[in-house]
Amino acid sequence: MPAIVVDHLAKHFSTVKALDDISFSVGKAELFGFIGPDGSGKTTLFRILTTLIVPDMGTATVNGLDVVKDYRKIRKDIGYMPGRFSLYADLSVEENLNFYATVFGTTVAENYELIRDIYSQIEPFKKRKAGKLSGGMKQKLALSCALIHKPSVLILDEPTTGVDAVSRLEFWEMLKRLKNNGITIVVATPYMDEASLCDRVALIQDGKLMAISTPSEVIKTYPWSLFSVKADDIFTLLNDLKSFPGVHTVFAFGQAAHVSFKERNMDEKLLSEYLLGKGHSGIKISPAEANIEDCFMELMIKT
Amino acid sequence: MRTLLFIIQKEFLQIFRNKGMLPIIFVVPIVQLLILVNAATFEMKSIRVSVVDMDLSTSSRKLISKYEGSPFYKVVQTTFSYDEAMDQMQKGKVDVIINIPNGFERKLVRENLSKVQFVINAINQAVAGLSSGYCTSILIDFNRELMQDWLSPAQMAGLKNIQTDFSYWYNPKLNYKTYMVPGILVLLVTIIGLLLSGMNIVREKEIGTIEQINVTPIRKIQFIAGKLAPFWIIALFELAFGLSIGKLLFDIPMVGNLWLIFLSGGVYLFVILSIGLLVSTVTNTQQQSMLVTFFFLVVFILMSGLFTSIESMPGWAQQIDRLNPLMYFIKIMRMVLLKGSTFADISPHFWSLVVFAIMMSGLAVWRYRKVA
Incomplete structure (x- = not known):
């Protein structure tokens, strides 16, 4: 069973069609990329998948659970990293991580294995306030927080925007390792070079999917x-x-x-x-x- | 439950870490209490008087000296020209003109009747009302003395006279502070509760953290409860803190049971926090939230009976005021602190607050579910 199935999904905001009849599916432990310019509908799609908004039409399932009906169950299964840094800037690195662990009914110690690679890099700064971290470190913390409850699906909205080239590369290395751990990853990015690092990419523009295939096949066409x-x-x-x-x-x-x-x-x-x-x-x-x-x-x- | 406690813990952590917030919570109330209680008084002191004495007789001087001797009046000008006095009033340098016409004493002796004119600056009608009241009472006093001078004791005894004596219950010395402190305290906890709670959730919206919270399994009700509980605790603490200051610095009476105050206070704050939450669900930025909150605060405060008496409002305004939670709590505070009212006495107000609490919190949670 695929991890994510989206069927004829549509969503509009007043007169703007943010998503226009979109269908695709993402397999288990696949690294799936969405490439598209700003305003193409990536964030809207992600917000539907993370149960933050409901679609106008069509259905979407995550691990076989419907995003509208079973939203509560889905929330336990997914990790979401919004495009904007949205952890508490006035809490320290450690406090943020503890908070999200508790909220999901788990502890940092319990799932430390999963985030060790990522978190160990920011652990020296664990007493620092999250707002005072550099862009790359903020992303690592956000990723740690999104992973702390051991989600089976990770949804990342432009995780590397505003991050330097070296950190970006590191970040993608981490994503690959997570994928090898069996986690399904859906990632949006405006950077074309990152697309070639995905298993499959979907090109999206004006709420429409223009192509879905592996990066090498996209190039072949x-x-x-x-x-x-x-x-x-x-x-x-x-x-x-x-x-x-x-x-x-x-x-x-x-x-x-x-x-x-x-x-x-x-x-x-x-x-x-x-x-x-x-x-x-x-x-x-x-x-x-x-x-x-x-x-x-x-x-x-x-x- | 563990989640709830953890959210509360997180909120407290954030509040105490916010360097701008601590002074607002702890210093501002003291300063406000000190300033407002001492400044917001209706007692009239040093009304500036201009005397136009055209008579220059013994009687007119006697009358003027009564005003000079009063602690409420300060004669700042003595002149023979009414126009000159009027000019000073125009410039705002004089509050009252006492105009004693020529022949004041002569008429008094020959016709047993004489007239004096008071011209009062009524830009502020409350002050004007008080000034005229004081002026008349001094004049009555003057009248009595005249009679004592001119009539023999036998004649005096023949006059029928009603003596008025006042005894002021619950505030025997008519101490203005006793009346103000409980009201201002209510105002303070209201501002703290309403502004902080109204802005807190909006802030999470503004900086985007609510997005991350919403994808977690936290239930909305947990989140709201976790957000509001700290402010409820802080505001109750504020109330206790303010009462202590009132007792220590202003020596306000505490006749009734303090637990009654805190019981009503707890319910009242629940109402206020629910209103704050409601505001934060209909607004998107802290600025909007501030403006909406301010609008409600001004209406609530001006109609609360703190500065003006509710009984003197027009009937329709009194009906509207039944929707003003501030009004109930100020009444309860004054009743319990000054009169020592029991639960039975305050129960109509108390149950009104309970109804408010149920209605407002229900409305707020319903709105919150709908938008977020």
Whole structure:
């Protein structure tokens, strides 16, 4: 039985359709990612799954329990980390953890094994107030609190937003270990690079699911030929590339521009000469592998 | 039950950790009690008087000296021009003008009747009413003395006269503080209870912690009880604290049974905290909560009978005031402390509070379930 089954779920706020007929399922011990821009409906979906709001239409179950009817039972089974830091800033690290343990009718000692990896990193600061922790440490504490009652499903809403690159990487390492412990994890992220770390990803925009598959398969579906173009003046480069005949899309990607062409056999030389003619220097053109971000951009254009 | 205790423990931890909160709870009430009790008085002292004496006779001087000798009056101007006196009143430097016309004494002797004019600044009608009352009583006194001077003892005895004597029950010295302290104490615990409880749950909404709480198996009723219990305890403590200050500093009488005060206080605070909770369910930010709370507080306080007597309100206002919990508790406080009323005496007010408590808490919990 899958851990989460969502069937034709819809929710609107006044005139805005936050979720529009969404269906998917998440298997046990799967690391499932939701990728989408701000306002795409990720948080609304998570709030329904965590029994905070009720859907207008459709059903959703967690471990076979209905989110509307069995909300009380579900709350014991899930761990939720909202996008906003929502622990008590004026309580210490230790007090927060103890509080959430007690609220779930357990103790820190009882489930210490599960959070040891994470909590041991912030334990030196256990007397510090939660509000005074750094962004990365706050996330670790929030994750510890969400895990303290040994949930079977963990729902994380943009857990790494506002966290530095190193902490982000660490955080995902932890998620993998939790997954190996048999915990189902659903995570939303605006970072495309994190998507490739998931078992499966769902691309969501304007309340609609645009694609669900493994990261490698998402990449495989990319239909065009893609090039990475570098030049000294990246800003004019982007503009000039857009006016080159046959170009489908141009996106800045780090230090380079990702250019896609609808025709398969593009002549790199032609492009190179065109750019030289525009007065660019330091031009480097190389074929590129599509990544999740490219695929997502492509999907966004289609809709 | 363990969860509930733990929530209460957590709340206390947060309250005592909040450096801004402690002074509000412990220092502000003392300061308020000291300031309000000493400042909020209706007793008139040093009414500023301008005397326009056109007569300059023995009688007129005698009359003026009576005002000069009174502790309530301070003659700040003596003039022959009414316009000059009026000018001073216009500038706000004079409260009362005593206008004694020319021929005051002559008329008194020849016609047995003479007139004096009092012009009173009635910007504040309460003060004006008191001023005119004092003025008249001094004039009556003056009249009596005149008779004593002009009539023989035999004639005096022939006059029929009713003597009035007052004895003031429950507050024999008409001590204003005795009357104010119990009322102001109610005000203090109300402010503490209403504001703190109204803002506390909203605060959890505002900083988002309620989101995390709501996904836990905590029952709403547990959460609310855990939130309100600490404020209930603090406010009752505040009441005890205020009563001690009242006794030690102002020596207010405590005739009745103090347990009766605390019993009613407990029920009353339950009402107030429920109102606070209700406010916090209909608002989303601490600011909104503050504004709504303030609105209710002002209406409750002004109609509580603390500053103005309820009996002098128009009938419809008295009917509305039956919905004012403050009014009941102030009555109970004054009855028990000053009169030594027993439970039977206060029971109509007490049961009103109980009805309020049931209604308000029911409403608040119902609203809270619906929104959150």
